[in-house]
Amino acid sequence: MSHITSTMSFIKEVQIQARKVTWPSLKETVQTTVMVIAMVTVLSLFLWGADSVLSWLVKQVI
Numbered sequence: 001m002s003h004i005t006s007t008m009s010f011i012k013e014v015q016i017q018a019r020k021v022t023w024p025s026l027k028e029t030v031q032t033t034v035m036v037i038a039m040v041t042v043l044s045l046f047l048w049g050a051d052s053v054l055s056w057l058v059k060q061v062i
């Protein structure tokens with residue numbers, strides 16, 4: 001099988017698989033985006049707080 005034939009076969013398979021994809025609705029996309037932003041915010045606040053406490057503790061020891 002030549003490279004051109006295998007490349008064309010691959011492209012056809014990709015097109016077949018792309019038709020099977022189900023994209024999320026706008027509502028689902030917005031919901032998951034809000035959840036990701038909320039979790040990033042909560043985690044960043046937690047890490048900031050932990051860093052502040054640990055920095056304070058290290059300064060007390062030194």
